[in-house]
Amino acid sequence: xxxxxxxxxxxxxxxxxxxxxxxxxxxxxxxxxxxxxxxxxxxxxxxxxxxxxxxxxxxxxxxxxxxxxxxxxxxxxxxxxxxxxxxxxxxxxxxxxxxxxxxxxxxxxxxxxxxxxxxxxxxxxxxxxxxxxxxxxxxxxxxxxxxxxxxxxxxxxxxxxxxxxxxxxxxxxxxxxxxxxxxxxxxxxxxxxxxxxxxxxxxxxxxxxxxxxxxxxxxxxxxxxxxxxxxxxxxxxxxxxxxxxxxxxxxxxxxxxxxxxxxxxxxxxxxxxxxxxxxxxxxxxxxxxxxxxxxxxxxxxxxxxxxxxxxxxxxxxxxxxxxxxxxxxxxxxxxxxxxxxxxxxxxxxxxxxxxxxxxxxxxxxxxxxxxxxxx
Amino acid sequence: xxxxxxxxxxxxxxxxxxxxxxxxxxxxxxxxxxxxxxxxxxxxxxxxxxxxxxxxxxxxxxxxxxxxxxxxxxxxxxxxxxxxxxxxxxxxxxxxxxxxxxxxxxxxxxxxxxxxxxxxxxxxxxxxxxxxxxxxxxxxxxxxxxxxxxxxxxxxxxxxxxxxxxxxxxxxxxxxxxxxxxxxxxxxxxxxxxxxxxxxxxxxxxxxxxxxxxxxxxxxxxxxxxxxxxxxxxxxxxxxxxxxxxxxxxxxxxxxxxxxxxxxxxxxxxxxxxxxxxxxxxxxxxxxxxxxxxxxxxxxxxxxxxxxxxxxxxxxxxxxxxxxxxxxxxxxxxxxxxxxxxxxxxxxxxxxxxxxx
Numbered sequence: 001x002x003x004x005x006x007x008x009x010x011x012x013x014x015x016x017x018x019x020x021x022x023x024x025x026x027x028x029x030x031x032x033x034x035x036x037x038x039x040x041x042x043x044x045x046x047x048x049x050x051x052x053x054x055x056x057x058x059x060x061x062x063x064x065x066x067x068x069x070x071x072x073x074x075x076x077x078x079x080x081x082x083x084x085x086x087x088x089x090x091x092x093x094x095x096x097x098x099x100x101x102x103x104x105x106x107x108x109x110x111x112x113x114x115x116x117x118x119x120x121x122x123x124x125x126x127x128x129x130x131x132x133x134x135x136x137x138x139x140x141x142x143x144x145x146x147x148x149x150x151x152x153x154x155x156x157x158x159x160x161x162x163x164x165x166x167x168x169x170x171x172x173x174x175x176x177x178x179x180x181x182x183x184x185x186x187x188x189x190x191x192x193x194x195x196x197x198x199x200x201x202x203x204x205x206x207x208x209x210x211x212x213x214x215x216x217x218x219x220x221x222x223x224x225x226x227x228x229x230x231x232x233x234x235x236x237x238x239x240x241x242x243x244x245x246x247x248x249x250x251x252x253x254x255x256x257x258x259x260x261x262x263x264x265x266x267x268x269x270x271x272x273x274x275x276x277x278x279x280x281x282x283x284x285x286x287x288x289x290x291x292x293x294x295x296x297x298x299x300x301x302x303x304x305x306x307x308x309x310x311x312x313x314x315x316x317x318x319x320x321x322x323x324x325x326x327x328x329x330x331x332x333x334x335x336x337x338x339x340x341x342x343x344x345x346x347x348x349x350x351x352x353x354x355x356x357x358x359x360x361x362x363x364x365x366x367x368x369x370x371x372x373x374x375x
Numbered sequence: 376x377x378x379x380x381x382x383x384x385x386x387x388x389x390x391x392x393x394x395x396x397x398x399x400x401x402x403x404x405x406x407x408x409x410x411x412x413x414x415x416x417x418x419x420x421x422x423x424x425x426x427x428x429x430x431x432x433x434x435x436x437x438x439x440x441x442x443x444x445x446x447x448x449x450x451x452x453x454x455x456x457x458x459x460x461x462x463x464x465x466x467x468x469x470x471x472x473x474x475x476x477x478x479x480x481x482x483x484x485x486x487x488x489x490x491x492x493x494x495x496x497x498x499x500x501x502x503x504x505x506x507x508x509x510x511x512x513x514x515x516x517x518x519x520x521x522x523x524x525x526x527x528x529x530x531x532x533x534x535x536x537x538x539x540x541x542x543x544x545x546x547x548x549x550x551x552x553x554x555x556x557x558x559x560x561x562x563x564x565x566x567x568x569x570x571x572x573x574x575x576x577x578x579x580x581x582x583x584x585x586x587x588x589x590x591x592x593x594x595x596x597x598x599x600x601x602x603x604x605x606x607x608x609x610x611x612x613x614x615x616x617x618x619x620x621x622x623x624x625x626x627x628x629x630x631x632x633x634x635x636x637x638x639x640x641x642x643x644x645x646x647x648x649x650x651x652x653x654x655x656x657x658x659x660x661x662x663x664x665x666x667x668x669x670x671x672x673x674x675x676x677x678x679x680x681x682x683x684x685x686x687x688x689x690x691x692x693x694x695x696x697x698x699x700x701x702x703x704x705x706x707x708x709x710x711x712x713x714x715x716x717x718x719x720x721x722x723x724x725x726x727x728x729x730x731x732x
Contacts, residue, residue: 085497189378193400193713259491260563263714270713271385340563341491343714344400 002149007057008050015044015053051154058152059142066141069322070288070295073329074103077291080330084337110284118187118277125185129178130282134289136174140296143168145225147309147317163223168300169213172255175293176202179264179274186277194273197344198264201254204351205261209251211359212244215366216304219375229308231375236307240369244362245305247355249328252297254351256290259336263344294332298325378713382411386717388485389727393704393720400712405705409698412731420691425451425525425660428688433519435693436729439478439672440519441470443729446669448523449604450678454665455525457656463527464606465647469540470513470522471605471669472636472643476547477506478672479629479636482724483554486626489721490567495557502550505543512536527653537644544637551634558626568623572707572719575620582703585696586674587632588723590616591624598670609646610639622722629724659686673697673724695729 019041026037043049075090079098082089094101117126143164145151176199183195217223219241220231231237238245254261265273275286302308302324309317342350369375381392390411396404416435420428432447433440445467452459459467480503487495507517512533514520522529558564574584579592589596597614599607615631617624660682668677674696683689700723707719 081493084494086501189376193378259493262491337493338557339492339561340487340495340567342563343567343712345712346566 002153003058003061003151004054004153007054007061011050011053011057015050019045055152055154062144062146062150062152063138063141065146066144066295066299067138067292069325070291071100071103073291073295073326074288075100076326076330077333078102080333081337084334107284110281113280115280115282120187121277122185122187125181126277129182129185130278130285130289132178132181133175134285134292136171136178137289137292137296139171139174140168141292143171143225144296144299144303146321148226148229150318151225164225165213165217165228165300165304166223168225168296169210172293172296172300173202173206182278183274186274188277190270190272190276191274194264194270194276198257198274200344201257201261201263201347201351204348205251205254205355208247208351208355208359209255211356211363212241212248212251213304215241215244215363218363218366218370225303225308229303229310232307233310236305238305238307240375241305241362241366243358243365245301247359247362248301248305249331250350250355252301253332253335254347256293256297256332258294258332259341260339261347262341263347294329295325298328298332301325301328380716381408386489386720387727388721388725389730391701391725391727391730393716395708395713395716397713400714402708402711402713402716405708407701407704409701409727409730412727414732416732417691417693420688422687424658424686425656425688428691429523429525430519430521433521434728435695435732436671436673436726437518438481438724438726438728439474441474441522442478442669442671442676444521445471445523446667446671446676446678448525449667449669450665450680451525451660452656452665453667454660454663454680454682455657456661457526457654459527460651460654461606461648462531462650463652465643466528466532466652467523468605468607468610469640469643469647470510470520470528472639473506473509473540475636475672476633477503477510478724479633480506482629482672483626486721487558489717490564492558492561492564495554498550498557499554502547505546509536509540509543512539524653524656526656527651529653531652540640540644544640548634548637551630555630565623567715567718568621568626568722569619570621570623571711571715572622572625572722573620574703574707578703578706579620582706583699584674584703585699586671586724587615587625587628588674588700590614591628592620593618598668598675602668604667604669606643610642612639612642622718625722659684660688671696671729673726673729674700676729693729693732695732697723697726698730701725701730 022037022041022044026033026041029037075098079089090099090102093099093105117123142152145164179198180195183191183198216228216237219237220228222228222231257264265275270276275283278286299321302321306324306328309321311317311320377394377396379392379394381387382390387393392408392411394406394408395402416431419431423431428447429444432444435443480499484496484499484503487499510520511517513536514522514529574588574592576592576594579589580594584592585596593616595614595616598604599612600614612635615628615635617628662684663682665680665682666677668675675694676696677694679692680688681690704720704723708716711719
């Protein structure tokens with residue numbers, strides 16, 4: 001049974017239940033309501049409506065599970081950083097589960113803080129930027145399946161959104177807009193420079209990123225996650241496309257703004273970059289969304305290069321997928337804390353002069369492999 | 376566009392303001408503004424008796440407080456013509472060099488933090504802790520020690536101090552190599568430092584810059600060698616210089632200075648004679664002047680004291696190395712990127728306590 005069938009069953013049961021009440025209501029009311037009640041009830045029971053509701057339910061389930069994992073990621077981030085920094089990390093709140101509840105405690109703390117909008121800020125943009133940022137990032141999560149049977153599917157046979165990987169990358173690329181908006185609307189010099197840097201960075205690293213992903217699409221012959229993962233049944237794409245994998249990781253680090261490339265929020269020179277003027281839960285949203293993007297990055301790397309949910313059969317597929325994503329994230333954290341940050345011109349230099357030619361070479365390797373008929 | 380970096384900014388490490396004018400990300404002009412932390416220490420000294428000023432002199436610099444109280448004591452001894460017992464001089468040299476390591480470690484930690492190197496910040500602070508523990512055993516305090524006295528030091532070394540210090544040094548020498556791997560092994564660190572913030576030899580001399588910044592510009596000038604005070608004449612050490620004039624040279628000079636300090640500490644422990652550590656100094660100073668110059672971890676510190684025959688100084692003048700160095704900042708900054716401000720100003724090792732006094 002896949003997630004679609006499961007959700008369809010639930011929706012079917014719910015629609016039946018509600019329709020019972022609905023038709024009963026139509027019966028007891030005067031007769032001229034009857035047609036209207038019948039029409040609504042029939043619409044609710046129709047195939048198209050049920051399919052749409054099923055997909056909604058699927059999206060909610062997949063996203064909520066992904067967000068729980070994001071909470072885990074924040075916990076890992078703190079624990080791992082603590083261990084690298086010679087301290088314990090959070091352990092007091094939720095003592096028996098290793099301080100896991102610290103995230104929730106921080107969330108509550110941020111929720112109850114006062115919302116301050118700077119007097120000279122562009123209010124519309126200031127309030128809209130976090131919404132776009134978190135909305136576009138959650139959009140990525142909905143497209144990434146955890147396994148063949150656990151993802152947002154559109155019919156019983158479990159076929160997923162066509163071009164799901166392409167959609168995920170497109171959603172990934174919305175963020176620079178909201179960052180630029182946040183930086184501009186805050187009406188602050190630090191946020192403005194941070195926003196500009198972020199836009200420059202994300203645009204210049206998007207190109208090598210998409211070119212390496214294009215090599216994966218080429219080998220797999222599909223834009224969908226399931227086909228890409230199935231194509232890696234024999235060998236992970238990280239091995240034939242080793243250069244591409246490294247480029248992908250570097251570009252991903254730049255896309256999710258972790259330390260070698262965290263210039264947009266460079267703490268030392270720009271205070272907190274484009275998030276300087278945001279406080280309370282708005283800052284919390286930014287913080288949370290950054291981790292969402294890290295999770296999405298880890299999941300993308302897993303699905304595109306590390307064989308997705310394939311692994312020895314002892315552990316369920318979904319767990320394999322998450323283990324790999326967690327490992328990618330932990331490597332990111334390791335990189336974050338043991339490297340200094342680069343300068344803005346060096347960052348652009350790395351992107352355009354190093355990564356882009358390497359990405360082209362990688363694409364040529366992929367073409368060669370494909371034309372030799374090995375994939 | 377003018378950007379205010381300070382008075383409250385992560386880059387400043389203290390309370391001062393650097394206004395930079397940027398064209399895009401390139402700096403075209405810079406104006407340092409100091410004075411936010413002015414506490415009137417020179418004036419406060421005029422209302423206190425000579426021994427009361429020692430803890431006040433400690434407060435001049437939170438990074439290396441012992442150097443300043445030692446400098447003050449030296450100036451008063453010059454004024455009063457007091458001879459310090461030899462053992463006390465050796466203890467002073469030992470503690471000053473320890474203070475130099477602590478100060479340079481704090482600089483390294485702040486520098487790593489500025490460049491975004493997380494573990495660099497924590498690991499250097501961890502090794503600083505080893506020496507702070509030694510200071511705690513010796514003086515009972517960790518930041519402001521109040522240890523030197525006019526005519527000696529407060530008390531003798533505690534039991535096992537020599538053994539603990541030698542252990543700490545051998546531990547630390549291993550760690551220094553580890554830092555070199557951590558910092559210089561990282562290509563990004565080298566990208567951020569090599570060729571950034573060049574201060575030419577002539578400019579450095581003309582601006583009056585002293586200390587590691589001057590030595591990183593290739594000038595071999597160290598008061599410990601050139602005008603030896605205390606018992607530095609009997610110590611065998613090298614003056615570290617570097618010819619690159621950039622941020623990497625400043626980093627390298629400080630790293631090597633920590634190594635040299637370890638050697639000086641070992642020699643001081645070895646050569647330390649037995650005897651008294653303190654003599655009773657007179658209460659009133661004669662009419663006259665006292666002057667002392669020392670090699671602070673940040674440059675040349677100087678104190679000039681005028682005595683008027685009472686138990687309080689008539690005037691105390693403090694020469695702060697960073698007050699001079701910070702005025703050279705615009706010369707170094709112009710032409711580099713905004714992100715280089717943290718590397719350059721971090722590399723100068725700012726300490727605002729002594730700058731504003």
